[in-house]
Amino acid sequence: MTDSTVFQEASNVLTEATQASVAQTEAAQALTAEVANKTAAIDEKVNQAIALLNASLDIHIDGLFNKRIVSEPAFQIDAGTLKSYTDLSVEVNGVIYSFSEGSALALPSSVTVGTDYAIYATPDGLVVSANFTVPEGYTASTSRRVGGFHYQDGEINEYSLYDLRYYPDARNWLTGANDPRGMARVPGVGWVDIYYLNTTPDLLGTSAFGAQIADGASPPKKPQYWGGDGVVQYSDFSQYTASRVLAAYGKRLVTTHEHEQLAFGVVTGAKVGSDPGTVQYHADTTSKFGIVGATGVMWQWALERWDRGNGASGYSWMSGTDGEGQRYTAGSEGIGAAIVGSAWDDPEPGPRTSHWSNEPSTSHSAFAARGRSDHFESC
Known part of the structure; x- marks a missing residue:
């Protein structure tokens, strides 16, 4: 090559x-x-x-309120002290604050019987105040209302404790705001007004200590939601009227079955002896759940109505609906409406005491009412 x-x-x-x-x-x-x-x-x-x-x-x-326990309020009474029942994470004006389980909450130096108190999350800790807008010494930017309770009879009603994820579903139909004031949760019933319905619920809410009791002699003022102007009163306090008033605040009358539970713990047979006029506390007529005047003070309208006829004969159109239509009943007393609890001088007051001879249109000075709402909780 x-x-x-x-x-x-x-x-x-x-x-x-x-x-x-x-x-x-x-x-x-x-x-x-x-x-x-x-x-x-x-x-x-x-x-x-x-x-x-x-x-x-x-x-x-934004708006964070986190707690580990869903089926209980975030706050409970432990050996007489108000404490956080679980670890909490709360957003206040864009900042997250954490509060440990067992953190003690100091009550104001002066607390008033029959008063609702709010619990606020702040940069300095959990604060209790009777002011439902902002606590003293703070602003809307440095505080957030996260719960509350009712103080009665010299102590916190443990059944009244609530938080942002555990509360009575009692929404004012006019404002859309939920109002947990003056309520306690009763097993098998829901949330119940601690006190009787009063004559000025737009001003005081439906459950207020010391307020004038709404009854046949002192009918309540018409709620603004139903066209009231703060002056006009109903002409009576029938079952119809009581139901209408409570509905404006997201509540209804209790049933006889519910009253049996909410009145548990009263002294059967105890009664106050005279027309109280205003809501007052009597230990023997207050239930285990702090429901004041559950028995032995005022009869209370219950929810039930029923047909007194035989379902076949003797029926005709009758008035007695407060001008809102007519009833096809067996005579002028063809519809029954229950009352519960017994009044100040009536016999046999007790949790299961009930009276079945009245009409829903009946109005009497010894007949009062109490509101009830559903329970709400979320995780």
Whole structure:
């Protein structure tokens, strides 16, 4: 083989190697570009996911009120001291504050019987105040109302404790605001007004200590939701009227079955002896759940109505609906309406005491009413 032949073969080998190298370089560049494109696409997806996560976190942080225990209020009485029953995380003006289980809450230096108190989360801890707008020394930016309770008979009613995720579902139909004041939760019943319905529920709420009791001699003022102006009173206090008034505040009358439970713990047979006029406390007529005047003070309208006829004969159209239509009943007393609890001078007051001879249109000075609402809780 001549030198020229060897040189030519070497040149061919070198050319082939160069071409292969160029091809490999181009393939590597293409692969690098593909990887870069895919990396950019992945980065975009990641950024989208982060944005969605941040948005989700913003939603949950705004208004955050987190507690580990759902089926109990966040606050309870422990050996006479008000404490947080669980660890709490609460957002106040964009800042999250944590409060440990067992944290003690100091009551105001002076507490008043028959008063509702609010619990606030603040940068300084959990604060109790009778002010339902902001606690003393704080503003709306440095505090947030997260619960509350009713103080009666020299102590906190433990059944009245509530928080933002555990409370009576008693929504004022005019304002849309939920009003937990003056209520206690009773097993198998729901939340019950501690006190009788009063004559000025738009002003005081439906359950207020010391207020004038709404009854046949002192009918309540018409709620603004039903067209009231703060002056006009109903002409009577029939079962119809009592039901109408309570409905404006997201409540209804209790049933005879519910009264049996909410009045548990009273002294059967105990009674106050005279028309009280205003809501007052008497130990013997107050139930285990702090329901004042459950028996032996005023009869209370119950929810039940029934047909007194035989269902077949003697029926005709009758008035007696406070001007809202007529009733097809067996005579003028064809519909029965129950009352419960017994009055100040009537016989046999007790949790299961009931009276079944009245009509829903009856109005009497010894007939009062008490509201009841459903329970709400969420995780």
